[in-house]
Structure formats: structure tokens, C-alpha cells
Amino acid sequence: MDFRFDIIAEYTPFLVKGTLLTIGLSIAGILIGTVLGLLIGLGKLVNNKLAAFPFNLYITFFRGTPLFVQILLVHFGVVPLFMGETNAIIAAIIALSLNAAAYIAEIFRAGIQSIDRGQMEAARSLGMNQRQAMRYVILPQAFKRMIPPLGNEFIVLIKESSLAAVITAPEIMYWGRAMAGQYYKVWEPYLTAALIYLILTISLSFLLNRLERRLNTG
């Protein structure tokens, strides 16, 4: 098997552009997903079952269907409905954010519920109201516990953004597939893509480790 570095060199400018788009898609997915996820997670915690129902439904749907299907549905169904035409990058951002939000909502809920009930009772008996107790006692502790699973979710998000290749968002895998399509070679594009994803995820876990350590000592 001859490994052709020349075709990787030829596609380097495209792969660089693809990597930037992958990073962009992931950052957008993480930011929008986290904000949405926080809201949905809190919504699910509401005591009123009827009020919590739509949030439960949301999580059930987005956790219960494959991201691949969601991307196609958003691309061919949702985006054209609003814009009149398809837009792969917008569709990828929407699908990734909505999907991540469902998982992040569960992470927030689990984080908040993992704090011992006694903490809330203690805070309340000190004269804090429900909001103050949440804001100053529960959330700061819960946040620290949420970092590892959140980091996990962010790494998953980077990797799953590769599914956007199917709707022709020109990210890493799209160019990898274009390369494979042109030369009928599979090792060169896909091993290169694997290496780029590894570099991205390793960098992110490095950053997350640092953040975790800082919060532990601080």
C-alpha cells in the first residue's frame, strides 16, 4: 500500500479551512447548547409537572433520535422553512446546538440534584430564600461537579460535527470525503481527518483539565 502524502499536501488548504469551520461549528454548538441546556435543565426541575412537560418532551426527542437524522431534518425541513433555501452551515449549527442542549440540560439537572438536600435546608434555615440558596449555595457547588460531564459533551460535540459533511457543510470530513472521491484513496483522507480530530479533542481536554484543577485549588 503506497501512502500518498502528495494528495494530502494538495488538500491541505481545504483541510485547514475545514478545521476552522469544525472549530467554529463546535464553539457555536457549545455556546448555544449550554445556554439552551441551562434553561431546559432548570425547566425540567420545576415542581409543576405540567410546566415541566415540554422540557421533558424536548429532551426525550433530541436524546432519543440520532443526530444524523436530526441534521438531515433540520437541513431539508427546518432551515428551508424559515429561509426559503438550504444553508448547510446554519443547519449544522442548529442541529448540533439543539442536540447538545438536550444532553447539557440533563447534566445541569443531575449536577443540581447531586447536591445534598441538607445544603438547601441549611441555607434556608440561615434565612436565605429559595433563590438566594440556589444562587449562593447550590449552583456554585453543582457547577464544579458539572465540569467533567460538560467537558465530555463538548468533546462529543467536536466529533459529531463531522456528521455535517452529509449536508455538505465544508468541514474536515467534507474535504476528506472529497479527497477520497477524487483519488479513490481512503487511508490518506480518513487517517488525516482522524489526526486533526485527535489534536482538537486533546487540546480541549487539556484546557478542561486546567480549568478543573484551578477550580479545585481555588
Added chain:
Amino acid sequence: MKKKKWLPMLSLMFVFALFLTACGSSSSQESSGEAETEEKEEKKTLRVVTDAAYAPMEYQDKGEVVGFDIDFVKAVAKEAGYEVKVDHVGWDPIFVEIEGERADLAVSSITINDERKQSYDFSVPYFQSTNKILTPEGSDIKSAEDLKGKKVAVQNGTTGQAAMDALLGKNHKDIKKFEDNNLAIMEMESGGAAAVVADNVVVEEYAKNNPDKKLTVIEDADFDSEFYGLLFPKGSDLPEEFNKAINSILDDGTYTEIYKKWFGTEPNIDVLKEQQ
């Protein structure tokens, strides 16, 4: 602390890469060995791989791979004295399977060209095809030239893509490359592309099956004719036997019968013969 952590991680990556390459080569050797012994025992069943997402050439009907190509390859193999087992593996894997000699041949509307001939062996041409443009009715696209400046959806790795690469420039941002033609056509219907360029059979079949969508098929003389061939691993001794078999079914009317069954028209056998 941090620095020490990087070293094992890096070495892990290398081991992983080595493992992958080792896996790739050793498994192909093993299975090609197996295939050889199998052949000796009973020279009967050949493994044929295809990408069954190209109606009516090859597609899946309730889980079964069917189509013109499938009927054709079965007829040729029968003529040559073989049985065939057709596996749907997808487009890219076809070339991996054939390169690794895990499959004996591939039939998947594969255009014969010089680039591919460097890595694989082909049979004589068995099918003539041209690229055509599919576009919504009333669109201002009348020829290939009109596609410039518009978004065009194609299937990745097909000659439709090659035709667009030639027209607009390689990897031009207006060329959207999809996994298969269905997605490309869907993109056009959703307004993301002005036209789809693909092989005539696919385009015509789609327009025929979806009369309510109001589509036009445009022919352009600038697109050259292409010829499909059966794909074999380099150095295989099957092509010789298959070429003979292809010629005899071209002559005895079996080919015409299959062609009529799928396309309802008479094939142009003389053009195919000229190409040999």
C-alpha cells in the same frame, strides 16, 4: 506533571496508527488468501460489490439489491460459468474491497477512465452514459454554460462532479458534493442548488418517477459520453473470461432483453462494440 502526561499519549497515538495500518494490510492479505483457497475448492461463487443507491442501475428493493447492473452481471457471470453473490457496500468501500481483493469484481455504473485504469482492471464497456442537467421547470438554465455562477449539487466522486470540476474549477465553492444523488436532488428541491448534474439514467428516472415536481432534463453536447465497465482487482484473470461472456450476451440478445426490461428502449450495441 503536564509534560510527562504528553509522552505516553503521543506514543499511544503512534501505536494506534501502527495498529491501524497493520490491521488494514494483514486482514486484506488473510482474506485474499482465503479467497484463493475458496476458488480452488469450487470455482463457482464470485463476490460482487456495488453501491446500491443509483436507481435504476443498482438499488435496493425491500432489502434486495436489484437493477440493470445486477441483472447484467448475473447474466454475464452465468455465461462465463460463475455464480455471483452481490453485496451492497457503498461507493468508497468498493475500491477498498477490490484493492484488497476481498471481492472479485464490482458492478456499480463505474465509468472507465485512465485514472482508474492505473489502479484497477476493467472489462470492455457494457453501457453508454452521458451526464445530464436536472433543473426545476422554468429555470433559466438552458445549457452547461448557464451553470456558471450558480450552485450545483452532485454526487461526490462521480463523473457528474468531474464534469462540474472541469466547468467551474476543482473544489469550487459552488459545487456541493453529496453522498448520493438523492440527497443532491433533495438539496435542489429545497432551494439550495440551481441544478443537479448526474448520469442520464438517474436523472431521467427521477424526473419520470416524480412528474408532480415539474423538473426538466437538459442535455449538453459539451458533456462527453462515458462508458461503464466491470471493475476487477489489478492483475485479475477474470476480465478475459468476462469480456468473452459480455460479447456473447451482446450478440445473442440477452443484453438487449435486460436493457429493454429496465429502460424500455433499444440499446445502441454498435457504440459499445466500437469502444472495444
